[in-house]
Amino acid sequence: MDKLELFDAEKRFLEILWAREPVKSTELARICQETLGWKKPTTFNMIRKLADKHLLKNENATVTALISRGDLQRQESEALLQQSFQGSVPAFLAAFLEGRRLKPDELEALKRLIEEAES
Amino acid sequence: MDKLELFDAEKRFLEILWAREPVKSTELARICQETLGWKKPTTFNMIRKLADKHLLKNENATVTALISRGDLQRQESEALLQQSFQGSVPAFLAAFLEGRRLKPDELEALKRLIEEAES
DNA sequence: GATACGGGTTTGTCTCGACAAACCTCATGG
DNA sequence: CCATGAGGTTTGTCGAGACAAACCCGTATC
Known part of the structure; x- marks a missing residue:
């Protein structure tokens, strides 16, 4: 792309x-x-x-x-990450959590995604 | 804001x-x-x-x-999330993982952030 | 063969953001 | 006093994106 x-x-x-x-x-x-x-x-x-x-x-x-x-979304996400967070997903999440709390089900969903990504 | x-x-x-x-x-x-x-x-x-x-x-x-x-970063992140992912952080991460794998230390960092957010 | 319609393109206007030339004002110092 | 520099503003040019009026061409229908 x-x-x-x-x-x-x-x-x-x-x-x-x-x-x-x-x-x-x-x-x-x-x-x-x-x-x-x-x-x-x-x-x-x-x-x-x-x-x-x-x-x-x-x-x-x-x-x-x-x-x-989906391609466009990914592409825009990458762009934002690169521009504002040096490409780091954890940095993105960290900044985000300072402004808003996540709901329990969102946290659960995130955990599951991370587990899957580990395999 | x-x-x-x-x-x-x-x-x-x-x-x-x-x-x-x-x-x-x-x-x-x-x-x-x-x-x-x-x-x-x-x-x-x-x-x-x-x-x-x-x-x-x-x-x-x-x-x-x-x-x-940080304020600007958060604001821009929010905007992207709203516009492309209906405000859902898990949806963002999911889309993201389809395009790029995270490194082990990034995954660890994410886990820690989530644990902290749960408390 | 006029009329109508599907499927377009050319060209121009309008707005707006990026940038700067020229100008302004006041304080300082030689 | 007159020059010089700090700290600005006014005004205008330029380019690009958003949008559209008017035009074009082929087909098919009456």
Whole structure:
């Protein structure tokens, strides 16, 4: 995954795409019209821009994402971790715990994840 | 903490401030000149903008941050968690583990943090 | 062969953040 | 007094992202 920098509008658009894909481009334009208030060219411009970035493809008037929601989440998490916590997950959690307590079931879930990661 | 949206240049600047504060405004201008290549007005404009946002104060030509590095980190972490993981720390960790394995000492550190959080 | 519609692109406007040239004011010292 | 430097502000340029008006092309329907 190369350098990936998504802007706000791009994220909003991708959320819509992920919820519906694969979807026809004109259908997408209609949905964006309704939910984001975008005119047709705005949607098509967005499609082309993201296609140029290889984040989706538009073939035979059908749009499909080439990146998954999970991929993007991971990528953004990594970025935050690198930028703010030198890439350290414990540092992230530590900073986090100073601002908010976790609920018992969250703690349990974390423990289980860590046990699994140890194997 | 109200709505907080920091731009890239603002973060870069704050990193410098945190490393040196409290510091005289002209000194800051000199450092930004060296490290960021900024001219004097750029630095002063930044100071004023962040002062307007109550993120720092400039009194008697001495600049002091009103927000700590940790506060900003926590705030950004929260934002990412809310936006991408419905605020769930376990969901964050789970997504993260799919992309990268943690080192043994990181796992140990996490365990200790969780134990402390349980008390 | 006019009209309509699906599937687009070209080009331009608007806003906003990043940055800086030129200017201002006051204190100090030669 | 006049220069110099500290400590600023006003104003404007530049670039980029968000968005859209107007246009284009093929097909198919009347």
